[in-house]
Every structure is written in C-alpha cells, then in structure tokens.
Amino acid sequence: MIIAITGPILSGKEQAAQYLSVHGFKWHSLSKIIREIALSRKIEPTRYNLKKLGNDLINESPNKSILAQKALDNMKKTGDNDVVIEGLRDVQTIADLRNAAVKFILIGVDAPLELRYDRCRKRNRKSDPQSFEEFGNLDDSENYDLNIGQRIYECMDMADYTIINDSTLEDFYKRIDEVLSKLN
Numbered sequence: 141m142i143i144a145i146t147g148p149i150l151s152g153k154e155q156a157a158q159y160l161s162v163h164g165f166k167w168h169s170l171s172k173i174i175r176e177i178a179l180s181r182k183i184e185p186t187r188y189n190l191k192k193l194g195n196d197l198i199n200e201s202p203n204k205s206i207l208a209q210k211a212l213d214n215m216k217k218t219g220d221n222d223v224v225i226e227g228l229r230d231v232q233t234i235a236d237l238r239n240a241a242v243k244f245i246l247i248g249v250d251a252p253l254e255l256r257y258d259r260c261r262k263r264n265r266k267s268d269p270q271s272f273e274e275f276g277n278l279d280d281s282e283n284y285d286l287n288i289g290q291r292i293y294e295c296m297d298m299a300d301y302t303i304i305n306d307s308t309l310e311d312f313y314k315r316i317d318e319v320l321s322k323l324n
Contacts, residue, residue: 147249150256152305157226166220170227208236248299
C-alpha cells in the first residue's frame with residue numbers, strides 16, 4: 141500500500157510521514173529525491189532552485205512524472221510494500237502513483253495560514269519568509285501559480301482523506317489513526 145501525503149508548506153506533511161513510519165510504513169520523500177537530482181546537476185538546494193527544478197522536471201517529461209518513477213524505483217530496490225511518500229506537489233505524480241499502485245491512498249494535510257506562519261517563525265530557518273505577507277506570497281506561489289509545477293491545492297482536491305492539523309500533536313496523530321482505521 142502507498143500512502144501519499146500532500147499539503148501546503150508547514151501543514152504537517154513531514155510529521156504525518158514520520159508518524160506513519162513509526163507505524164510500519166517505509167518513508168520516502170519526494171523532496172529528498174529532488175535534492176538528490178539537484179546535487180547531481182550541481183544546483184544549489186535553495187527553496188527557489190528546488191521549486192524551479194521540480195517545475196523543470198515536470199516540463200522535461202509532461203506525460204509522466206519523473207519523481208513518481210524514482211519513488212517507485214526506490215520502493216522496488218528496497219522491497220518496500222507499505223510506504224508513505226511525502227511531498228507530492230503536482231497532479232501528474234499523483235496520477236502516476238495512483239495508476240502504479242495496487243492500493244494508493246492520498247492524504248491531504250492542511251492547517252490555517254496563520255498557524256503555518258507561526259510554525260515558520262518557530263522553525264526560524266535562514267531562508268524562511270520573515271513576515272506574514274512574505275509567507276502568504278510564498279504560499280500563494282506554491283498553490284495558485286499556474287506557471288510552476290506546484291499546484292498543491294489541486295493536489296489537495298484529489299485527496300481521498302483530508303486531515304486538518306490545527307491542534308495538538310496528539311490530536312493530529314489521532315486524526316491520522318482515524319484514517320488508518322478506515323483503510324483496514
């Protein structure tokens with residue numbers, strides 16, 4: 141079974157994948173795959189460059205997702221059957237994974253913009269937006285800009301389940317468990 145996770149920046153995608161990995165799912169990250177491709181192409185792994193590379197990869201092969209293929213190849217290499225793939229940001233990757241898997245579940249993880257900005261401030265990475273306005277602009281560019289491959293809210297619309305991560309970590313895990321209970 142493949143459980144794939146999509147959602148906007150700082151919604152809790154990695155936290156969900158980490159939780160699922162503790163519960164027997166092998167964690168694969170599309171962001172990690174893009175970083176590896178960037179390294180092989182000698183591209184500095186800034187957020188902008190990685191986003192541009194992701195878009196370039198989509199344009200290089202518009203009818204098939206290179207990221208989906210690499211994730212599936214990694215699964216075959218490791219022999220993983222139950223996996224969580226985190227970081228889906230384009231509809232072609234979702235379609236290709238859904239078509240390739242016997243059982244594919246897409247989970248959308250979301251949280252209010254203000255809460256995600258608060259998480260951004262607490263994370264305090266050098267490359268993170270420094271104001272709420274900058275954060276909102278980044279969020280818009282990743283979700284609504286038709287000129288880049290990342291159209292996260294279109295991906296969210298494809299989700300089989302949506303989890304709102306607007307409370308405690310314990311509540312978030314309970315919401316994940318509720319989805320898992322529906323899959324058995």
